[in-house]
Amino acid sequence: MSTTLFLILCLNGLQYGMLLFLISAGLSLVFGVMGFINLAHGVQYMVGAYLLFAFTGLTDNFMLSVLLSLLAALLFGLLLEYLVFRHLYKRSHLDQVLATFGIIIFLNELAKVVFGPATLSIELPEFLAGSIQLTEQLRYPIYRLITIGIGVLVALVLYFTVSYTRIGMLIRAGATTPEIVSALGVNIQRLFMIVFGVGAMLAGFAGVIAAPIYAVEPGMGDNMLIVAFVVIIIGGIGSVGGAFVAALLVGLIDTLGRSLATEVLSLVFSPSFANQIGPALASMLIYILMAAILIFRPRGLLPAKGVA
Amino acid sequence: MSMLEINNLNKSFGAIRVSKDICITIEANQCHAVIGPNGAGKTTLIHQISGVLGSDSGSIKLAEQDISNLSVPQRVHAGLGRTFQITSVLPSFSVLENLAIAAQSKSGSSMRFFRAAANEVALNDTAQQTLARVGMDDRAHVPAADLSHGELRLLELGIALAGNPRLLLLDEPMAGLGRSEGAALVTLLLELRRSLPMLLVEHDMDAIFKLADVVSVLVDGSIVVTGTPAEVRADSAARAAYLGDGSQ
Amino acid sequence: MDRSLLAGCIIFIVLLAMPMALPLIGQAYLTGLIIKAMLLAIAAISLDLLIGHGGMVSLGHAAFIALGAYAAAIGLESGIENILILLLLTLALTGLIALITGSLALRTSGVYFLMITLAFGQMAYFTLTSLAVYGGDDGLTLWSLATLFGSDVVQKGHGLYFIVLATLIVTWWSVFRISQSRFGRVLRAARDNPERTEVMGYSVTRYRLIAYVIAAMIAGVSGLLQVQHAEFVSPAMATWQRSGDLIVVVVLGGLATRNGAIFGAFFLVIVEEVLGSFLHEWRLIYGPLLVLMVLFAKGGLSDLVVPNGPVPNGPVPKQPVPKRDNGHSA
Numbered sequence: 001m002s003t004t005l006f007l008i009l010c011l012n013g014l015q016y017g018m019l020l021f022l023i024s025a026g027l028s029l030v031f032g033v034m035g036f037i038n039l040a041h042g043v044q045y046m047v048g049a050y051l052l053f054a055f056t057g058l059t060d061n062f063m064l065s066v067l068l069s070l071l072a073a074l075l076f077g078l079l080l081e082y083l084v085f086r087h088l089y090k091r092s093h094l095d096q097v098l099a100t101f102g103i104i105i106f107l108n109e110l111a112k113v114v115f116g117p118a119t120l121s122i123e124l125p126e127f128l129a130g131s132i133q134l135t136e137q138l139r140y141p142i143y144r145l146i147t148i149g150i151g152v153l154v155a156l157v158l159y160f161t162v163s164y165t166r167i168g169m170l171i172r173a174g175a176t177t178p179e180i181v182s183a184l185g186v187n188i189q190r191l192f193m194i195v196f197g198v199g200a201m202l203a204g205f206a207g208v209i210a211a212p213i214y215a216v217e218p219g220m221g222d223n224m225l226i227v228a229f230v231v232i233i234i235g236g237i238g239s240v241g242g243a244f245v246a247a248l249l250v251g252l253i254d255t256l257g258r259s260l261a262t263e264v265l266s267l268v269f270s271p272s273f274a275n276q277i278g279p280a281l282a283s284m285l286i287y288i289l290m291a292a293i294l295i296f297r298p299r300g301l302l303p304a305k306g307v308a
Numbered sequence: 309m310s311m312l313e314i315n316n317l318n319k320s321f322g323a324i325r326v327s328k329d330i331c332i333t334i335e336a337n338q339c340h341a342v343i344g345p346n347g348a349g350k351t352t353l354i355h356q357i358s359g360v361l362g363s364d365s366g367s368i369k370l371a372e373q374d375i376s377n378l379s380v381p382q383r384v385h386a387g388l389g390r391t392f393q394i395t396s397v398l399p400s401f402s403v404l405e406n407l408a409i410a411a412q413s414k415s416g417s418s419m420r421f422f423r424a425a426a427n428e429v430a431l432n433d434t435a436q437q438t439l440a441r442v443g444m445d446d447r448a449h450v451p452a453a454d455l456s457h458g459e460l461r462l463l464e465l466g467i468a469l470a471g472n473p474r475l476l477l478l479d480e481p482m483a484g485l486g487r488s489e490g491a492a493l494v495t496l497l498l499e500l501r502r503s504l505p506m507l508l509v510e511h512d513m514d515a516i517f518k519l520a521d522v523v524s525v526l527v528d529g530s531i532v533v534t535g536t537p538a539e540v541r542a543d544s545a546a547r548a549a550y551l552g553d554g555s556q
Numbered sequence: 557m558d559r560s561l562l563a564g565c566i567i568f569i570v571l572l573a574m575p576m577a578l579p580l581i582g583q584a585y586l587t588g589l590i591i592k593a594m595l596l597a598i599a600a601i602s603l604d605l606l607i608g609h610g611g612m613v614s615l616g617h618a619a620f621i622a623l624g625a626y627a628a629a630i631g632l633e634s635g636i637e638n639i640l641i642l643l644l645l646t647l648a649l650t651g652l653i654a655l656i657t658g659s660l661a662l663r664t665s666g667v668y669f670l671m672i673t674l675a676f677g678q679m680a681y682f683t684l685t686s687l688a689v690y691g692g693d694d695g696l697t698l699w700s701l702a703t704l705f706g707s708d709v710v711q712k713g714h715g716l717y718f719i720v721l722a723t724l725i726v727t728w729w730s731v732f733r734i735s736q737s738r739f740g741r742v743l744r745a746a747r748d749n750p751e752r753t754e755v756m757g758y759s760v761t762r763y764r765l766i767a768y769v770i771a772a773m774i775a776g777v778s779g780l781l782q783v784q785h786a787e788f789v790s791p792a793m794a795t796w797q798r799s800g801d802l803i804v805v806v807v808l809g810g811l812a813t814r815n816g817a818i819f820g821a822f823f824l825v826i827v828e829e830v831l832g833s834f835l836h837e838w839r840l841i842y843g844p845l846l847v848l849m850v851l852f853a854k855g856g857l858s859d860l861v862v863p864n865g866p867v868p869n870g871p872v873p874k875q876p877v878p879k880r881d882n883g884h885s886a
Contacts, residue, residue: 037667087851093667094613098807099850101800106843113837226674226796233671280686287675294664294672358755384757396755398748409745412738413757419766420738428738471757 004137009256015144015213017251018151022206023224024231024243025158026199032238032304033171033195036085037093039100042225043107044080044200048073048207049216050111053120062125069208070201077200081193089192104222111218119215128212147209154202155244162240171195172304227254230290236300245302250286257282309372310335311475311505312357317366319356326352327363328529332507334475334522339501341508341516341537344526345549350509351393353526354479357507358390359383371474384413389473391464393480393509399453403444403463406452407435410470438470442496458489465496476506482515494518517541525549560814564728567818571721575714587717591785593825594724595778600805600817601731602774607803608812609735610767611747612662615670615799616677617775620650622794623680624776629789630690632698639702639710642780650776651769653680658768662761665750674796684791695790702784710784720781724818727774732814734770743767744812808849 235242262278809820
């Protein structure tokens, strides 16, 4: 395998990892702070993608569409919170799984009805569509690099907020000792709403960014959701730093694994065997990693730390 | 033969030593109380004896049998019974069934898949007897979730007794009880004391002085004094530990 | 005889009569639908043992149905025709995999258990898609089905219907008996309060593992019969969405009730058929329906159909959020 290909794979892995981070961060906080299993987080990602599609269809301004989509995704998340999720916080995890499952089914179908079942694509404006020369042999799409950059930026903002602001402190307290937070007289309802809203917006944002890269189709959030859960288990529930590290790890392992698994296997086994087993094994890698973490280091790689 | 022998029990959580060379001996038919300020490590001690927490070093012997490396269920089968500081019962079962399940564990294998357990006469009888012992005969078929706090504490005790233990670990059995309920429980424990050795962790000093034959004072993970209640009451180290704490 | 037992008997009598009664009203094709519902009910009953009685919410149970189906399919493709031998293969495969994955998964609980069962389910799915010889992603159509010592009575029509019905009745009866047995009582106690159950002297993990294996094997049997009915297997049978559907069936019907799983299974199949026949986008109604049921009808259908029927030990208590520094070694 050439170095160039390897570098491309790494960059792709990082970019995928950043998207995973955006989705997982919100999910981790929502679960860590509120104890709420939100299976519908994946459809929030899908909603973001479809919103971008809709807005780019309506306006010809890409950046404006991005902004509008973000706003709409946030509003949509808050609406769902108000209508459904708010009533589920005190219910068992089983009830939460079921209700959010119902929402997934509904929204996937709605997407199919409104936009049709076919895969849609979004065109990038010219200034984002090009590639830049990274090394002598490597040209890489600007947009994907920007995605990586955005991921890092969001990670820094989140880290700063969670570690150094008052609301971040409340979030960390909520993630480790929820009873204390309401005892402190904090408006729990409002805190939950904020955490939830931020999470929804991040997921929607991930969808917005991902839309021009990946296919936009009903059900696109389902697989992302599962991988997001894998990420937060590996990283540690309630931990933004953990989500970041785990997301990059998962992104890289998955991307590299898919391309390399067959190659590596064919060093040892026959090519036909490797071709059969390779893809399956590659898809399983991240689950094997998650299962290992659950068994050997159940609190995750970077567990959420309490308020000092 | 002493019923319980704890030798040099040590436990640390990271850099914090919660149990430091703890030594306790309980003879047959003795009630040995452990008192101490909050955070002294009393519940951690009970967790280590019952097997919920592993110790770093030291040994625990129940009636000469070394149980230091046994799992929680194994220690129960060796004869240990315990109650929890925060009531821990089976909420969706009736009071009687809670006790029957506790009795079931000591009555042959539970790997039986077809006969209805609720109909087993022997288990229900044992449960009924235990119920009578703790004075809750009339509440047999009430779902545990519907009990008052005082009744729950009694059920806690009943569950431990239904397993026919050789030694009882009581973690703050008086917790949250009013005066009359507390007095009733003390009377009950006085009755049990003569036939069942117990390790009693408590804050309620009146109860301690009525029940305990021996008292150990646990401060900051170490036992600072052991003696009869009168000796401990007079001891200066014990008093220092309790300045500003408790009714004495 | 208590009401739920009576309700169950009535259901079975009705099901028994269906194959004869339906042609009389020109609806013979419905027997296929009923078989589908009964197969779903068998799998759902097994999941109820886990969730309702055991308090173990698994998001990977559909994988065992698929594994059972594939065990049968591979057996058939390899020339094994006798359904009893295929049954043994199914039980062996699902039992073994459940033993291994269960031992690992049961080191966790609550949401972590949910996730690790999901992971194992996904692994099963990916493994099945990689079986190119057996159709891979597209699945496999089976041209020859199992026989009972040469007779095709277990292949179609009334023969298969009654075999499935018999399996359902046996499963229904056995799982309920198990839940009320000594074993089942310990399982239910552990569902309520695992710590207390340990301190009563029970190795909770051992009981849970046995329940997990039993449930997996029953699900496998459902898969085997599904092969006979649908004459087709595909990895899609193992997806987490299917596992989710199973959970819906069990909870909708009423957890830890005698007939809940059957109500739930029939409800789902009927909704899919009836709703789906005049509204292609029936999921637009099904989704919100689920949400509403969770929010407002906590006891499930069983509560509506047989109110105050014996719910052996009530709904599953809320799992606490896993605490950060859990001092216990368990």
